[in-house]
Amino acid sequence: MVGSFQLMKSLNRSLILNIIRSAGMISRADIAKKTKLTPPTVTNITGGLLSEGIILEGQTGPSSGGRKPIMLRINSRNFFIAGVDVGVKKIRFGLADLNADLSYQTVVPISERMSEADLVRVITEQVQKLMRESAVPKEKMIGIGIGMHGVVDAERGISVFAPGLKLKNIPLKTMLEDVFLIPVKVENDVRAMALGEAWFGEGRGLDDLICINVGYGIGAGIIMNGRLFRGSHGLAGEIGHTVADLNGPRCTCGNYGCLQTLAAHDGLKNAALKEIILGRPTLISEMADGKPDKISGIVIHEAAKLGDELAIEILRGAGRYLGAAVSNLVHILNPPKIIVGGGISKAGAFILDPLREVVMKRSISEEARKTVIVESGLGDSAGLIGACTLVLSDLFSLNYENTKQTV
Ligand SMILES: [Zn+2]
Structure with a gap:
């Protein structure tokens, strides 16, 4: 079944994760203050996130009188996303951590008359190569984000029309989820880019x-x-x-x-x-x-x-x-x-x-x-960072369909 990554269990978890992400480092007490959740709820949820390796306990923060609080932060190098940016002339691939720091980037040119099967094969091979070369175990991969040029049905993950490839109705999400058994997000490349800018670029x-x-x-x-x-x-x-x-x-x-x-x-x-x-x-x-x-x-x-x-x-x-x-x-x-x-x-x-x-x-x-x-x-990486942000926004954000994704 797709979605082995046991993350999206409740809105409160997303809420807390997003607060830790945007704060960089934060104490449990401050999370409780910001979320208006009770301290035991915060302790309970952060305890779960800690044991899953999604967050880390860091140094102690400034004391407000009593004992110095322990600060929490995202364990950004513990989980990874494969990003795919399908342009008109080339396809970029890269591995991103939870901060959208990219590594293992490759570029594959789009050949003349690339068929639907060719495209899916290239993406599959390159993502497998990324995972192999980076030695990231499968359970640490939280998803594949694809920014695709042309018209995209993001909800169903279908490339409706890709003018650079002259192809229509490619069910990328289904085809790749069948292979990798992790969530695949597909969005128009420029929309993905905008999301990337909002999270990691000029739009922060x-x-x-x-x-x-x-x-x-x-x-x-x-x-x-x-x-x-x-x-x-x-x-x-x-x-x-x-x-x-x-x-x-x-x-x-x-x-x-x-x-x-x-x-x-x-x-x-x-x-x-x-x-x-x-x-x-x-x-x-x-x-x-x-x-x-x-x-x-x-x-x-x-x-x-x-x-x-x-x-x-x-x-x-x-x-x-x-x-x-x-x-x-x-x-x-x-x-x-x-x-x-x-x-x-x-x-x-x-x-x-x-x-x-x-x-x-x-x-x-x-x-x-x-x-x-x-x-x-973000320069040439804008598309890839955007593609990875499609998956990250599912992980951290309250605005998306998180609650539907219980596994
Ligand atoms: Zn026109």
Whole structure:
């Protein structure tokens, strides 16, 4: 049966675990104060958590008169999660502890015509390899978290449509739980990323935030009141397909002028190609050895760093389109912070400066200008950390379906 990890037994356990996690170190008395649970209940539950190796007793804390209290903390290196980040071009794997510290990371490219069976086989083999190389025993693995690009039915753990693989309806959760017999969580990659930012990145301490990923596509993960907001039909955050130009280029979704045709990877590449064909001198063609296929976001960024006018213009243009989208988000949801990540965001100021300028210019009030716009601090690991956080949020949080998961 799936769920050998005997953890989610009651809300009180989750409550206490989450308080210990967020405090770092805390005494039993302070847990009782914060939770309003009785001291015997706290002693009882923490006793269980101690004997299961989920928490540890640490040094003594400051005394408030009597005996110095013993501090409790999460035993973060005692349990592990396998994280899988399935992008458009590659799949990243890593092992995380309860602090989402990653080790044993590997990257596997997505091959042309990867079938559903191939994908499940690659994930299975790589997760088995992670467990073998790290020598983590199976009972210490609390789950597998998968951030999957495209449309995902998170509740049932199905990849509904993965455009990078051109595959539909892959029941990842069921297929992998059958193999590993531990819980498997599947979520859209950008939503997972947003959760990762909320727990371990730029979003720590915030109840509301939006995380935008700009790479081969553009998506957003929205967190409201500490929870992922998916919308009624799982479409919330699909900002890559919001209209940026009614007469713009055709998008992979069939519409015209979607944001991602103008500000994601291929939009940048096409903008460069168009100017090169018109004969505009630029370092981009040289740096791509004159081969259109070699033009990439990285090449454009490198050219911009060398002062290439066209490259800078292309990145600034993308930044302005993103700025318009971010301005829309500010006026619709008014989050305190918007975090920008993904490959294209590595162009840093070339993109973020025009983005912020547009948001400032379009804000309808002084308050709207207070939204903080930052680059993700988790970098290339954001997706993996997010994938692992899918499992961690089940472990620690009260907001999720914990109580249903009794084993
Ligand atoms: Zn579209």
